[in-house]
Amino acid sequence: MSAVKKPLGFNARVQAALADPTLKIAIDRTIGNARTKRAAAMAQWPQFPAARELGRDIKDHVIAHLDHYLVKFERNARRSGAAVHWACSGAEACEIVVDICRKAGARSVTRSKSMLGEEIGLPHALQEAGIERVETDLAEHIIQLAGDPPSHIVWPAMHKTREQVAELFHRHHHTPLPLDTVENMVASARRELRSRFLAADVGISGANFLIADSGAVCTVTNEGNAELTTTLPRVHIVTAGIEKLVPSTAHAMAMLRLLVRSATGAEFTQYTTFHCGPKRSGDLDGPAEFHIVLVDGGRTRMLAEGLADMLRCIRCGACMNHCVVYRQIGGHAYGSTYPGPLGSVLTPLLQGLPQSADLPRACTLNGQCQEVCPVAIPLPTLLRGWRDRAWSTGIESVTARWALGLWGFVALRPALYRLASAWAVRVMSLFARDGWIARMPLAGGWTHYRDLPQPPKRTFMAQYRRRRARS
Amino acid sequence: MDPKPRSDDLGNPRVALFVTCLVDAMRPQVGFASMALLDSAGCRVEVPVAQTCCGQPALNSGDRSGARRLAQATIALLEPYEFVVAPSGSCAATIRLHYPELFIEEDPWLARATALAARTHELMSFLVDVRGWSPRGVALDASATYHDSCSGLRELNVQSQPRRLLAAVDRLALRPLQDSTTCCGFGGTFCVKYAAISNAIVGEKVRNIQAAGADLLLGGDLGCLMNMAGKLHRGGSKVRVFHAAELLAGMGTGPAIGEVP
Amino acid sequence: MSAARGTILTAIRAALAHRRGGLAEPDEAGIAAEAELLRARVVSTRPDRLEDGAQSAFLRRLVSPGVGATAESVAQLADFPAAVRRYLTAQGLRPSVALQPHPELRALDWSGIETHAQISADEPAAVGLALGAIAETGTLVFHSSPASPTLFAFLPAHHIVAVEAARIWRWLEDYADAFADGVQPRNVNLITGASGTTDIEGALVRGAHGPGRLHVVLVGGAARDSNH
Numbered sequence: 001m002s003a004v005k006k007p008l009g010f011n012a013r014v015q016a017a018l019a020d021p022t023l024k025i026a027i028d029r030t031i032g033n034a035r036t037k038r039a040a041a042m043a044q045w046p047q048f049p050a051a052r053e054l055g056r057d058i059k060d061h062v063i064a065h066l067d068h069y070l071v072k073f074e075r076n077a078r079r080s081g082a083a084v085h086w087a088c089s090g091a092e093a094c095e096i097v098v099d100i101c102r103k104a105g106a107r108s109v110t111r112s113k114s115m116l117g118e119e120i121g122l123p124h125a126l127q128e129a130g131i132e133r134v135e136t137d138l139a140e141h142i143i144q145l146a147g148d149p150p151s152h153i154v155w156p157a158m159h160k161t162r163e164q165v166a167e168l169f170h171r172h173h174h175t176p177l178p179l180d181t182v183e184n185m186v187a188s189a190r191r192e193l194r195s196r197f198l199a200a201d202v203g204i205s206g207a208n209f210l211i212a213d214s215g216a217v218c219t220v221t222n223e224g225n226a227e228l229t230t231t232l233p234r235v236h237i238v239t240a241g242i243e244k245l246v247p248s249t250a251h252a253m254a255m256l257r258l259l260v261r262s263a264t265g266a267e268f269t270q271y272t273t274f275h276c277g278p279k280r281s282g283d284l285d286g287p288a289e290f291h292i293v294l295v296d297g298g299r300t301r302m303l304a305e306g307l308a309d310m311l312r313c314i315r316c317g318a319c320m321n322h323c324v325v326y327r328q329i330g331g332h333a334y335g336s337t338y339p340g341p342l343g344s345v346l347t348p349l350l351q352g353l354p355q356s357a358d359l360p361r362a363c364t365l366n367g368q369c370q371e372v373c374p375v376a377i378p379l380p381t382l383l384r385g386w387r388d389r390a391w392s393t394g395i396e397s398v399t400a401r402w403a404l405g406l407w408g409f410v411a412l413r414p415a416l417y418r419l420a421s422a423w424a425v426r427v428m429s430l431f432a433r434d435g436w437i438a439r440m441p442l443a444g445g446w447t448h449y450r451d452l453p454q455p456p457k458r459t460f461m462a463q464y465r466r467r468r469a470r471s
Numbered sequence: 472m473d474p475k476p477r478s479d480d481l482g483n484p485r486v487a488l489f490v491t492c493l494v495d496a497m498r499p500q501v502g503f504a505s506m507a508l509l510d511s512a513g514c515r516v517e518v519p520v521a522q523t524c525c526g527q528p529a530l531n532s533g534d535r536s537g538a539r540r541l542a543q544a545t546i547a548l549l550e551p552y553e554f555v556v557a558p559s560g561s562c563a564a565t566i567r568l569h570y571p572e573l574f575i576e577e578d579p580w581l582a583r584a585t586a587l588a589a590r591t592h593e594l595m596s597f598l599v600d601v602r603g604w605s606p607r608g609v610a611l612d613a614s615a616t617y618h619d620s621c622s623g624l625r626e627l628n629v630q631s632q633p634r635r636l637l638a639a640v641d642r643l644a645l646r647p648l649q650d651s652t653t654c655c656g657f658g659g660t661f662c663v664k665y666a667a668i669s670n671a672i673v674g675e676k677v678r679n680i681q682a683a684g685a686d687l688l689l690g691g692d693l694g695c696l697m698n699m700a701g702k703l704h705r706g707g708s709k710v711r712v713f714h715a716a717e718l719l720a721g722m723g724t725g726p727a728i729g730e731v732p
Numbered sequence: 733m734s735a736a737r738g739t740i741l742t743a744i745r746a747a748l749a750h751r752r753g754g755l756a757e758p759d760e761a762g763i764a765a766e767a768e769l770l771r772a773r774v775v776s777t778r779p780d781r782l783e784d785g786a787q788s789a790f791l792r793r794l795v796s797p798g799v800g801a802t803a804e805s806v807a808q809l810a811d812f813p814a815a816v817r818r819y820l821t822a823q824g825l826r827p828s829v830a831l832q833p834h835p836e837l838r839a840l841d842w843s844g845i846e847t848h849a850q851i852s853a854d855e856p857a858a859v860g861l862a863l864g865a866i867a868e869t870g871t872l873v874f875h876s877s878p879a880s881p882t883l884f885a886f887l888p889a890h891h892i893v894a895v896e897a898a899r900i901w902r903w904l905e906d907y908a909d910a911f912a913d914g915v916q917p918r919n920v921n922l923i924t925g926a927s928g929t930t931d932i933e934g935a936l937v938r939g940a941h942g943p944g945r946l947h948v949v950l951v952g953g954a955a956r957d958s959n960h
Contacts, residue, residue, distance in 0.1 A: 011667075014665075014667060014668060015667065018667055018668070018671055026933070029933065029934050030934050033934050044779065045779045046779075046780070047776065047777045047778060047779060047780075050773075050776055050777045051777035051778075054770065054773050054774065054777050057770055057773075058770050061766055061767065061770060064748065064751075065748075065757075065758075065763050066744050066748065067741050067744045067745050067748065068757075068760070068763055070740075070741065070744070071741070076916075080916065080918075086736040086737040086740055087736055088736045088739055088740060092736060136941065137931075138929045138931040138932070138940055139929075139931035142931065142932075155930070155931060155934075157931055157932075160932075161933065162932055162933050162935075165932050182932045182933065182935045182937055183937050185932055186929060186932070186937040186939070186940055187939070189940075190939065190940060190941055193941065194853055194854065194941075195853075197853075197941075198853055211916075214916035215916070216916050216920070222927065222928055222929060222930075222940070223927055223928070223929050223940035223941045223942060224886045224927040224940065224941040224942020224943070225940070225941040225942075227882060227885075227886045227919075227921065227942070228883075228886055228887075228941055228942075231882045231883055231886070231919070232883070242740065247767040247770075247771075248767070248771070248908070248912070249908040249911075249912070250771050250774070250905045250908040250909065250912070251767070251770065251771060252908075253774070253904035253905050253908055254771075254774050254777065254905075256904070257777075257778075257779075257904070264930075266798055267798065267868075267869055268869040268870075268871060268922070268924045269924065270923065270924050270925050270926070270927055270928060270942065271921065271922070271923060271924075271927075271942065272871075272921075272922040272924070273919065273920065273921050273922070274916070274917075274919070274920040275918075275919060276916045276917065276918055276919070276920075277918055278918070279918065280876075280918050282877070282878035283876060283877070283878060283881070283918060284833070284878065284881040284883075285876075285881045285882050285883045286876065286882065286918055286919065294740075296736070296740045296743075300740060300743040300744055300747060303743075303744060303747040303748070303751075304743070304746070304747035304750070308751070324653060324654045324656060324672045325665075325668055325672070327672075328668055328671040328672055328675075329668060329671075361661075361664065361665070362661070362664075362665045362668060363658070363661065364621065364654050364656060364657065364658025364659075364661050364669075364672075365531065365621075365658060365659075365661075366621035366622075366625070366654035366658070367621055367622075367625035367626065368621070368625070368652075368653070368654065370625075371625060384530075384531070384533070386533075387531070387532060387533030388533040388535055389533070390533050391532060391533030391534050391535070392533070392535075396532065396533065400532065404528060404529055404532055404534055404537060405537070407524070407528060407529075408526075408529055408534075408537045408540065408541065410523075411492075411523040411524040411526075411541055411544075412523075412540060412541065412544055414520070414521040414522070414523055417523045417524075421492075421495065421496050424496065425496055434731060435726075435729045435730055435731040436701075436704055436729050438705075443663075444666075445662070445663030445664065445666040446662065446663055446666070446701070448666060448670075449666060449667075449669070449670035449673075449702070449705070450670070450673070450698065450701030450702045450704075450705050451701045451702075451704045451705045451729070452697070452701055453497065453498075453697055453700060453701065453728045453729040454729065454731075455496055455497050456497070456498070456499050458499075459495050459496055459499065460490050460494055460495040460496075460499035460502040460503075461490070461495055461518075461520060461522075463499050463503075464499075464502070464503075464518055464520075465520065
């Protein structure tokens with residue numbers, strides 16, 4: 001993600017997204033489907049509210065003892081033969097990964113989907129190191145060929161039509177099969193990638209959960225590419241955020257029930273795999289080396305700066321699927337690895353608030369994200385927190401401060417307020433015709449798209465006082 | 472410090488109507504309808520004339536100290552009353568949920584904010600849940616569809632109450648609104664700061680409203696209603712928009728939002 | 733590297749101490765007790781399921797559209813090769829399979845089918861024996877070992893798997909509990925149906941990288957349903 005230039009600001013990206021009818025069709029199809037499936041799954045799970053509270057509590061418990069569980073995980077992972085590395089920053093994590101690849105003499109690396117990998121800029125780091133990177137998750141393969149950043153955390157290539165995919169495969173697959181149907185496109189990708197799986201020296205995966213009491217890494221996928229990525233090469237590297245811990249496999253099962261239904265509406269993904277250490281004596285397959293890179297990347301700051309609740313996140317994507325803003329602008333407009341509500345909370349931390357202040361603001365605070373979050377993260381509250389920080393650190397625009405300051409000044413002085421509102425309704429009425437205002441200075445944001453109902457001749461308070469005076 | 476709130480001799484609670492800045496400036500009918508409904512529900516309604524704004528714009532912009540100042544003024548104004556009722560989910564939620572969050576534990580204002588919060592209600596939930604009231608003898612020959620404004624819905628659990636009240640209006644046919652609980656895109660200053668996104672959101676909402684095939688659109692928050700009414704009108708729709716309180720108070724035969732009387 | 737470890741742990745401890753506001757951090761036993769309390773709560777959060785017994789529930793989920801496997805039952809493991817032969821014929825596949833190097837499978841009579849222990853990258857069909865299954869989700873359980881290499885479940889286009897009815901766990905946690913005290917295997921694969929993707933326009937396609945077809949042969953299913 002860090003390799004992709006973002007010359008446009010948020011508003012420009014939004015404009016581009018809103019002007020793209022193909023994108024809207026793609027969003028509606030993918031996201032609408034996800035919402036429907038999730039709703040159907042939850043309708044069959046009356047225990048969901050209790051399960052959600054348990055998921056929240058499990059995560060809060062881990063967060064409250066994060067150092068304990070990290071140390072425990074490291075100890076058990078080492079015991080299984082894994083090498084455990086720690087990285088404060090994303091850049092440091094990339095250095096560690098590239099170093100392992102160099103020591104392994106890697107020319108080609110396969111990757112299964114990892115949002116953390118995107119977050120730390122791993123694709124760019126591998127490219128800079130001259131190491132060939134092969135994305136194996138079908139959606140990641142598509143966006144690698146297109147040179148696009150991901151637009152959703154579960155369906156990164158959601159913004160692509162089948163025609164666009166066919167065109168990419170036609171251009172890039174060595175011997176593409178006929179690409180007239182989606183089935184054939186998938187078959188072509190399967191064939192194209194099979195030899196790359198076999199040729200890879202290193203396989204890099206993410207982690208959905210880190211199991212503290214066994215040192216195992218849990219991945220949750222549908223295609224089988226994660227297992228081919230992590231079993232065939234000589235070296236397997238896991239990159240994982242430090243918040244991915246759960247105490248045990250049983251606790252992971254409780255989280256998995258929430259994760260899969262919230263993400264896709266299924267009950268369990270095709271492949272839930274627990275990877276623990278390298279090849280053991282007698283094994284016919286498996287990596288000779290198993291490395292785990294634990295990445296902080298701002299997570300300890302979240303713990304210290306009032307964003308601890310966000311560490312509960314299990315990256316299901318339900319929040320963005322139900323976000324009225326995401327549904328209109330899609331993922332790229334956010335200009336970040338993480339879009340939607342979770343992206344609007346994380347991005348100011350990852351990129352800095354001045355660079356990303358639009359994200360917490362471009363929100364109606366309607367609360368549907370929080371309602372569907374399987375670990376009950378109070379997303380609107382966290383977004384408000386960023387708005388508070390933007391205001392108190394002076395990021396908010398001068399115009400906004402002035403306008404709000406004026407409003408506050410007047411609102412604290414009832415007599416002045418009455419005068420001002422009486423005057424305002426009279427002035428506004430000058431622009432009205434037949435009950436509506438179609439255009440008015442200072443109201444361009446509203447009237448460009450909607451009519452504004454004409455205000456009354458006299459405010460409620462003026463009318464009320466007159467009625468009271470009469471009686 | 473402030474007089475203990477108490478009912479009058481007949482056991483009718485003293486209720487302060489917090490009319491909200493939008494109703495005050497844009498649609499006074501909603502205020503008068505609210506008064507009539509509260510009166511009908513046996514309340515002694517008063518309108519504290521020094522009221523202005525609950526401070527939501529400051530709160531949502533991140534200006535906590537500005538919000539706090541307005542909160543203090545509002546709390547001091549309203550705390551003499553037994554109940555505070557607002558014809559708006561978002562304003563009621565600001566007082567009920569967000570005022571206490573503005574004050575730290577040691578601040579004496581916290582207790583005052585908490586006390587007031589417990590006595591503050593959105594209008595329709597107050598009529599049903601606190602007063603057990605239902606409209607009687609109110610009729611309107613029309614079909615209507617109802618939009619659930621997000622603050623009222625998610626912060627205050629206002630969902631069944633408006634429908635129960637409207638169901639008691641004779642001859643009024645309620646039609647379901649597809650995705651009634653999906654945000655309309657108003658979001659306070661959001662609708663002007665991010666106008667293009669807001670427009671896209673309300674565009675979808677308006678398509679659902681038109682598909683409902685009802686004469687009227689009703690809701691409990693004027694900001695949302697103005698947003699949807701404005702978009703409906705710009706698109707040439709004939710759907711007429713009212714605040715639900717107006718219908719419940721028998722004012723549904725009057726001019727809808729944007730109609731010249 | 734170790735510097736990062738120290739930095740991270742120090743920062744976490746400082747932040748947590750601040751959050752606790754002076755209260756002491758519970759000791760290991762205390763943390764374990766909290767974790768156990770949380771684990772125990774799972775029972776009341778599970779979906780309504782399994783009224784009809786683990787075996788029927790497992791089969792039902794297995795063939796449901798969401799999972800998309802096919803299934804049949806045989807009386808004993810000795811009947812498994814015949815089931816495999818039937819499957820290969822029905823699918824128009826040559827009678828040649830990669831056979832998972834499990835002694836119980838090797839001991840069966842595979843006459844009429846060519847079996848080989850090496851699995852190729854484009855293997856048309858592989859035959860396996862699962863460690864067990866989970867009824868709640870219609871899941872097969874594989875633990876990696878010399879007798880159960882991981883790739884047998886991921887390289888072939890068709891995966892034909894026998895599983896004993898007596899080894900069906902009811903709930904996900906029942907499986908977890910069964911191995912809680914043991915040594916964690918190198919690889920645990922919980923396999924629920926055939927590989928699939930919805931990455932292109934949301935259309936479901938089977939066989940993205942893993943097997944496009946999963947056929948399960950339930951062995952020894954009795955009239956009396958089995959429970960664990």
